[in-house]
Each structure stands twice: as C-alpha cells, then as structure tokens.
Amino acid sequence: MRILNKVKEKLKKIIPVRFTSLKSTKKKSAATETGPLSPKEIPGFQETIAVNTKFSHPEDSRRRSTMPQELPSCYDQDKIILQVRDPRWLHTYWELRNQTIEGLKNKLGDDFYRARKILRVYDVTNIIFNGFNANSFFDIQYNDFANSWYIDTAGPGRSWCVDLGLMLTDGRFITILRSNVVQTPLDGPSWITDEEWMIPEDIFARLYGMGFGLGKSSPVGGAWQQRLKQGLFSSGISSSPVRKEVKERSFWMKVDCELIVYGATQPDAKVTVQGEPINLRPDGTFTLRYYLPDGKQVIPVKATSADKLEERVITPIVTRETR
Amino acid sequence: MRHPEHEDFLEEDWLYEAITETYVPLISVFEGLVNDGIDFRITLTLSPTLISMLSDSLLQERYLKHINKLIELTQREMERTRWQEPFRRLAEMYFHKFSHARDTFQRYSCNLVYAFKKFQDLGKVEIITCGATHGFFPLMDVCRDSVRAQVKVAAGHYESVFGRRPRGIWLPECGFLPGHDEILREAGIRYFFTDSHGLLHGSPRPKYGVFAPVYCKGTGVACFGRDLESSKQVWSSIEGYPGDYNYREFYRDIGFDLEFEYIKPYIHPDGVRINTGVKYYRITGTGNHKEPYVPEWARERAAEHAGNFMFNRQKQACYLNDLMGKPPIIVSPYDAELFGHWWYEGPMWLDFLFRKVACDQNEIRMITPPEYLAENPRNQVITPSLSSWGYKGYSEMWLQGANDWIYRHLHVASERMSELARGYPAAQGLLRRALNQALRELLLAQSSDWAFILGTGTHTSYAVRRTKDHLLRFNRIYEDIKANNINENWLSDIEHKDNLFPNIDYQVHQ
Numbered sequence: 001m002r003i004l005n006k007v008k009e010k011l012k013k014i015i016p017v018r019f020t021s022l023k024s025t026k027k028k029s030a031a032t033e034t035g036p037l038s039p040k041e042i043p044g045f046q047e048t049i050a051v052n053t054k055f056s057h058p059e060d061s062r063r064r065s066t067m068p069q070e071l072p073s074c075y076d077q078d079k080i081i082l083q084v085r086d087p088r089w090l091h092t093y094w095e096l097r098n099q100t101i102e103g104l105k106n107k108l109g110d111d112f113y114r115a116r117k118i119l120r121v122y123d124v125t126n127i128i129f130n131g132f133n134a135n136s137f138f139d140i141q142y143n144d145f146a147n148s149w150y151i152d153t154a155g156p157g158r159s160w161c162v163d164l165g166l167m168l169t170d171g172r173f174i175t176i177l178r179s180n181v182v183q184t185p186l187d188g189p190s191w192i193t194d195e196e197w198m199i200p201e202d203i204f205a206r207l208y209g210m211g212f213g214l215g216k217s218s219p220v221g222g223a224w225q226q227r228l229k230q231g232l233f234s235s236g237i238s239s240s241p242v243r244k245e246v247k248e249r250s251f252w253m254k255v256d257c258e259l260i261v262y263g264a265t266q267p268d269a270k271v272t273v274q275g276e277p278i279n280l281r282p283d284g285t286f287t288l289r290y291y292l293p294d295g296k297q298v299i300p301v302k303a304t305s306a307d308k309l310e311e312r313v314i315t316p317i318v319t320r321e322t323r
Numbered sequence: 324m325r326h327p328e329h330e331d332f333l334e335e336d337w338l339y340e341a342i343t344e345t346y347v348p349l350i351s352v353f354e355g356l357v358n359d360g361i362d363f364r365i366t367l368t369l370s371p372t373l374i375s376m377l378s379d380s381l382l383q384e385r386y387l388k389h390i391n392k393l394i395e396l397t398q399r400e401m402e403r404t405r406w407q408e409p410f411r412r413l414a415e416m417y418f419h420k421f422s423h424a425r426d427t428f429q430r431y432s433c434n435l436v437y438a439f440k441k442f443q444d445l446g447k448v449e450i451i452t453c454g455a456t457h458g459f460f461p462l463m464d465v466c467r468d469s470v471r472a473q474v475k476v477a478a479g480h481y482e483s484v485f486g487r488r489p490r491g492i493w494l495p496e497c498g499f500l501p502g503h504d505e506i507l508r509e510a511g512i513r514y515f516f517t518d519s520h521g522l523l524h525g526s527p528r529p530k531y532g533v534f535a536p537v538y539c540k541g542t543g544v545a546c547f548g549r550d551l552e553s554s555k556q557v558w559s560s561i562e563g564y565p566g567d568y569n570y571r572e573f574y575r576d577i578g579f580d581l582e583f584e585y586i587k588p589y590i591h592p593d594g595v596r597i598n599t600g601v602k603y604y605r606i607t608g609t610g611n612h613k614e615p616y617v618p619e620w621a622r623e624r625a626a627e628h629a630g631n632f633m634f635n636r637q638k639q640a641c642y643l644n645d646l647m648g649k650p651p652i653i654v655s656p657y658d659a660e661l662f663g664h665w666w667y668e669g670p671m672w673l674d675f676l677f678r679k680v681a682c683d684q685n686e687i688r689m690i691t692p693p694e695y696l697a698e699n700p701r702n703q704v705i706t707p708s709l710s711s712w713g714y715k716g717y718s719e720m721w722l723q724g725a726n727d728w729i730y731r732h733l734h735v736a737s738e739r740m741s742e743l744a745r746g747y748p749a750a751q752g753l754l755r756r757a758l759n760q761a762l763r764e765l766l767l768a769q770s771s772d773w774a775f776i777l778g779t780g781t782h783t784s785y786a787v788r789r790t791k792d793h794l795l796r797f798n799r800i801y802e803d804i805k806a807n808n809i810n811e812n813w814l815s816d817i818e819h820k821d822n823l824f825p826n827i828d829y830q831v832h833q
Contacts, residue, residue: 067795067799068795069791069795070791071732071791071794071795071798072798075731075735077735081465081730081731081734083461083462083464083465083718083722083730084461084709084717084718085717085718085719085722086715086716086717086718086719087717089719091722091727093727093730093731095731148727148731180465182464183501183709184709185524185708185709185710185717186524186526186708187524188524189523189524189528190524190525190526190527190528191528192526192527192528193527193528204528204530204532206646207531207532207534207643207646207647208523208532210532210534210552210639210643211519211522211523211532211533211534211548211550211551212519212520212523212551212552213550213551213552213553213554213555224520224524227519227520227551227716228715228716252611256582258403258582258585274405276405288402289399289402289403289585290402290403290404290405290406291403291404291405291406291407291410292406293406293407297406
C-alpha cells in the first residue's frame with residue numbers, strides 16, 4: 001500500500017480537473033444517445049465541450065456518428081481464456097455467443113434450465129490433456145451474470161486447464177468451452193536439483209536467504225513469506241521509498257506574512273533596495289515581494305537619475321510581531 | 324505520448340520533472356566522472372517511449388519553456404526570501420540547479436539521448452531496452468505475437484537510435500513468463516533481469532541463487548536476478564537511506580506552500596497546485612515540523628551512505644565468494660526516478676559510490692552484464708519462474724477487480740492484429756499506413772501503466788479513457804481495413820496524435 005499511496009499522491013496533483021472534464025464527457029454522450037435533443041439544446045453543452053477538448057481528443061466530438069465511445073460488450077465469439085495471477089490463483093474470462101446458448105437450449109430442453117453452470121478446473125501437470133486424463137479436477141459453480149472468475153487452485157507449480165460447462169441434474173457434465181493451459185509458478189525453491197550442479201543443502205539455504213536480503217542464516221521455507229512481509233516490491237510508473245509526513249491530527253492552520261513594496265520613478269533611473277540593485281519595468285514602476293519575518297525591517301529605496309546628478313531615498317520601516 | 328493539441332499533460336509534466344531532477348543530474352555525474360578519469364559502470368534502461376519523448380522536437384521546445392519558467396520562479400524566490408537567510412541560499416541553489424539543467428539540455432542539442440549514447444559509446448554506460456510501450460508481458464501471453472511485437476519494435480527502435488542492436492532488456496515491471504526468453508532470443512537480446520524469486524524459484528534450483536546469472540533452458544538467453552539485500556538498503560521505508568532526516572523533504576513544495584496569486588503562474592493553468600520542484604525543508608523527523616534544508620549536511624550523509632553501501636557490498640561479496648568458490652555478481656536495480664526525483668541526494672550518492680569503488684578499495688568493482696558474461700561464459704541452465712517486481716511479486720497489480728476487464732478487449736485486439744498481419748502480408752500505400760497505425764494503437768493500449776493506475780483505485784478516468792481510445796481506434800482501423808474502406812483524413816489525424824515509432828512495421832506482429 002505504501003507504494004500505491006505514493007502513486008496516488010503523484011497522480012492527484014495533476015488529475016482532478018481533468019477528472020471532472022471526463023465526467024462531463026460521459027454525461028454528454030449519454031445525452032446524445034438517449035434523446036432527440038440536439039447538442040445545442042442541452043444546457044451547458046458549450047462549456048462541456050470547451051473543457052472536454054482541453055482534455056480529450058477533438059476527433060471524438062467531430063466523428064461521434066462513426067466513432068463509438070464505448071467498447072463492445074462482446075465480440076461474437078465462443079472463447080474462454082485462463083491467466084495466472086500468482087502461485088495460487090488463476091483468472092479466467094469467457095464469452096459465449098447467443099447462438100451457442102440457443103443451440104444448447106434446443107438440444108437440452110428443460111435440462112438446460114435445471115443444469116448448474118460449472119467451471120471444471122483440471123490439474124494437467126505433466127500430461128497432454130485430452131479431456132479425460134487429468135490428474136485431478138474440481139468444480140466451481142458460477143452465477144448467471146458472471147463472465148469471469150478468480151480461481152484458488154492452492155497449487156503452485158502445477159499446470160491447469162478449465163472447462164466451462166453444464167452439470168445436468170443426472171450428474172452428466174457437458175463441456176461448452178475449453179481454455180488454454182497455464183502453469184502456476186512455484187512459491188518456494190524447486191526440489192529439482194541438477195545432478196551435474198549438485199550443491200549442499202545448507203549452502204543453498206544461506207544463498208536463498210541472502211537473495212532476499214534476510215541475512216546469512218534464513219531458512220529456505222520462510223524466506224518468501226518474510227519477503228512478502230517486508231513489502232520490498234518496487235513497481236509502477238512511480239513509487240517512492242520516501243515516507244510521507246504523517247498528519248498528527250486532521251485539523252490544522254498556517255499563517256504567514258509577505259510584504260509588497262512598490263513604487264515608480266523615471267524609467268531610466270537606477271534603483272536599489274537595501275543596497276541591492278533592482279530592475280524597473282519599462283514604465284519605471286517596480287514591485288517587490290518579500291517574506292516578512294518577525295522583527296523590524298528597514299527598507300531604504302534609493303533612486304538615482306540616469307545622469308547621476310539627482311537622488312531620492314524613501315525608507316519604509318515595517319515591524320512584524322506574531323503572537 | 325504527446326498531445327500536440329494541449330500543452331499541459333500528465334506524461335509531459337512527468338517527463339519535465341524527470342529531465343530536471345533525474346536525467347540531467349545523472350548525466351552531470353557521468354560527465355564529472357569521465358572528466359576526472361574515474362572508471363565506472365552502470366546499466367540503464369531507456370524505454371522506447373522515453374527515447375521518443377526525449378527526441379520529440381515539440382516536447383523539447385516545451386521543456387525549454389518549462390525550465391525557463393522555473394528559473395524565473397527561482398529568481399523571484401531569491402528576492403522574496405531576502406530576509407530569510409536559509410531560504411535565500413536554497414532559492415539560489417535551485418536557481419543554479421535549474422540554470423544548469425537548461426545549459427546541459429541545450430549543450431546536447433536539446434536531446435538528452437545523445438548524452439546517454441555518448442557514455443554508452445565510451446563503454447561506461449550499458450543502455451538496455453524495454454517493451455515498446457511497457458506492456459506487462461505475462462498478461463499478454465495468450466497472444467504471444469503481441470509480446471513479440473513489443474520486443475521487436477523496441478529492439479528496432481533502439482537500433483535506429485544507438486546504431487546497434489540492444490544486448491539486454493528490462494522486461495516491463497520485471498515481468499517474466501517462461502517461454503518469453505524465446506522471443507528475446509529471436510530479437511537478438513542476450514540477457515534480461517528477474518526479481519529474486521524469478522531466479523530462486525526457477526527449476527532446477529539455481530546453484531548460486533541470485534549471485535550468478537543462469538541461461539534459460541532451450542534458448543540460452545541469460546537471466547540475472549535482483550539482489551534484495553542491496554535493494555533494501557536503498558528502498559526500504561524503514562532502513563533505507565532516503566529517509567535520513569538530513570535529506571530533503573519531498574512533500575513540502577512551494578507549489579503547495581506559497582500564497583496562491585504569487586505561485587499561480589507556475590502551477591497548473593487550471594489553478595490546481597502541483598509540485599514545482601522547489602522544496603526548502605529537510606525531512607527533520609517523523610512529525611509535521613520541518614526545518615530548512617542544509618545542503619552541506621545532506622552531502623555529508625550522502626557520502627557516508629555511499630561508504631556504507633560499498634562496505635556492505637564488500638562484506639557481502641567476500642562472504643559469497645567463500646561460499647560459492649567464485650566471484651558473485653550483485654544486481655541492484657532501482658527506478659531511475661528514485662535518483663533525484665524522490666531521493667534528491669540520490670545522484671550525489673551515486674557519484675560518491677562510483678568514486679569510492681574506483682579509488683578506495685579493490686575488493687569489488689562495477690560491471691555490466693555483457694562484461695560479466697564475457698568473463699564468465701559458463702553458467703547453469705534453468706527455467707526461471709513466472710515473476711514480476713510488482714506488488715506481491717506476480718501479476719496481481721495488473722490483474723484484479725479494478726482492471727481485469729481490459730484483457731478481454733486487449734486479447735481480441737491482439738488476435739485481430741495477427742489476423743491482419745497474416746492477411747495482408749505485403750501491403751502498400753494507404754493500407755500499409757492503416758496497418759502500421761493499427762499496431763501503434765494496439766501497443767499504446769497495452770501499456771501496463773493504464774492497468775496500474777486503475778489498480779491504484781484513484782483518478783482512474785484518465786487510464787480508462789486512454790485504454791478505450793486506443794482500443795476504439797484500433798477496432799475502427801480493423802473494421803475499415805476489413806471493409807476495404809479506409810478514411811484517409813481520419814487516419815492522418817490519428818497518425819498525427821499517436822505518432823510514436825514512425826518506422827514501425829506491422830509485420831512484426833506474428
């Protein structure tokens with residue numbers, strides 16, 4: 001979370017205004033889609049556009065007739081995809097054509113409606129899976145509205161395949177879609193040690209612990225868990241090891257003072273403030289702004305004419321006292 | 324990632340900050356070392372998108388404007404803080420720093436890529452590439468053609484800039500999935516990095532842990548593992564150097580601290596306060612009270628920390644050498660922007676470290692991966708494990724409830740791109756332009772930054788919009804090509820907007 005917070009921090013400083021402009025984009029397109037109102041009749045439409053073009057892409061407003069604003073909800077395909085999230089968890093998503101579903105309804109009749117919707121997760125480690133030779137499998141019932149699922153395999157270092165199917169009331173399982181095969185990574189060191197490269201166990205244990213920066217005697221078993229606890233992951237477009245200041249209480253106040261000294265003289269005169277030369281604007285005016293600390297400030301302002309014959313000194317004296 | 328139509332954009336602000344706070348300071352460190360005859364080595368990733376941004380004349384012009392404004396601000400600050408001695412000195416420090424940044428920038432013809440190339444040509448800096456648009460490869464595995472395109476476009480781009488093929492790659496987010504080494508091999512890339520567990524949990528078990536590279540089984544591409552002990556010293560929020568109380572406080576910026584009307588010309592034009600880079604305080608302690616920064620104290624700490632880092636590496640290397648019976652390699656990767664941006668004293672620390680390693684001892688030395696491989700060609704053969712250096716070490720940062728919806732669209736787009744590349748093997752003219760632009764849009768949609776921002780859960784609209792825009796443009800090109808109905812005006816328009824990789828060849832996506 002530490003890292004995420006930094007990123008939020010960094011994003012926050014830029015995005016708020018654009019964030020609102022995006023919201024208005026959404027509203028606008030909804031309005032144009034749903035009603036016969038022409039854009040001009042929508043209150044505030046012009047303003048919305050102004051903000052919108054600042055952020056987004058003019059083409060969107062010009063080509064709305066041909067450029068959709070939203071991605072399609074489906075791609076007219078029968079497909080299930082499996083991906084690995086980590087040593088334990090898989091992610092799957094799928095899409096079924098309406099005609100595929102209709103076909104099943106026709107074929108199965110009432111059985112279709114009574115059937116349970118099932119993801120069958122096969123352990124296919126070290127085999128060429130043909131649908132019947134899995135090492136083992138387990139079923140997950142998913143609901144009508146799901147089109148993706150996270151699967152806890154509890155099985156690092158194994159190969160997996162998923163069938164999307166129907167479990168009929170008589171116990172038959174019908175496969176509708178079969179996924180690709182994926183492999184979860186190990187969550188500890190491999191037990192396979194290359195014989196040619198044999199190395200004593202205790203030395204590997206020490207190297208393993210050191211690899212995670214855990215010192216010289218960390219046990220093999222717990223090293224990964226310890227690393228997770230340390231949260232030593234770096235990542236992302238921006239992250240920082242630098243701690244953000246902790247606000248001790250949420251309520252707070254800050255007060256400070258600055259002093260503005262301004263004036264004018266002949267444009268070609270030379271002016272110093274507290275002995276330091278300053279630049280005049282072309283019209284001979286000047287403005288100086290100072291942080292004003294507590295105490296007395298004596299501020300002699302001296303102007304000397306271009307021919308150096310004349311001089312004026314005006315000296316404001318300012319005292320700040322903070323209680 | 325340029326927005327010709329508007330001047331103030333997220334990525335552009337980040338680029339300017341990075342130039343002033345990280346790239347110029349690093350280049351200055353390298354220049355100083357070379358001038359003083361100090362030998363050093365560092366391996367640096369310059370992603371294709373970063374190179375494109377650094378080389379873009381529009382952005383170069385805008386950077387000059389940006390840095391000139393900052394210089395103007397520091398001049399006003401020097402005046403404003405006249406009666407506040409510690410702050411006046413700091414305002415002056417920033418005035419010199421920003422003026423130096425502008426001079427350096429102009430000295431390299433406003434293109435800092437030339438600077439990095441110079442140090443690569445001198446043999447001091449090894450520049451490696453990254454994914455073309457920083458796609459997270461493990462979640463692109465469903466359509467490996469896209470991984471191949473990310474790698475090949477990046478390698479081709481690198482070659483056009485540096486005059487030779489890249490020898491190494493920093494996989495985006497350090498995300499490795501077994502099998503992708505084959506794609507690296509095809510592109511002529513000889514080595515990459517994984518996080519520690521990528522190597523340690525590989526199979527068979529790596530004999531030397533992360534302290535020697537391995538060759539991937541079947542491809543022979545070398546893989547170097549990240550050492551966490553050295554990472555921790557710099558990264559850890561508890562023990563890390565950057566948290567030292569004498570170092571500069573990142574979170575107190577005059578962009579937020581000063582009176583609104585005064586600072587307004589230097590913050591976001593909409594009046595949103597942002598970091599200017601002018602920060603006057605040191606970390607001081609854990610509370611809210613902050614004391615003014617004292618550059619001399621910070622410098623002393625940076626020197627001490629460099630000495631401490633070197634001392635620890637000496638001990639570590641010595642111990643490992645006994646254990647392994649051969650010299651270990653210690654790989655310590657950090658985000659570039661850690662140095663200078665987050666950790667203001669980072670470049671100074673690096674400078675001290677390079678000098679100390681070169682002059683004060685002879686137990687350890689700096690090395691680049693190709694040099695190590697040349698000296699130690701014999702290495703173990705294993706299959707490294709799926710891994711990343713993201714949150715929890717795998718894919719979860721980019722695959723969770725907040726962002727998993729993007730993959731069904733991205734994967735279809737990948738398949739469609741392969742279909743196009745196969746279906747139109749030797750396109751010319753307008754069709755070729757459309758096919759190339761389709762690949763650009765796909766690559767831009769694949770940037771893992773979008774999923775990352777969505778995953779952080781705040782201010783996600785920008786990421787949603789970018790993902791959708793690029794995918795919608797891709798889909799439209801796909802449909803137009805299939806319908807043999809390409810609208811040239813529209814195509815020119817998006818070619819102008821999404822103009823990276825001018826020499827892209829859609830045929831790499833297969």
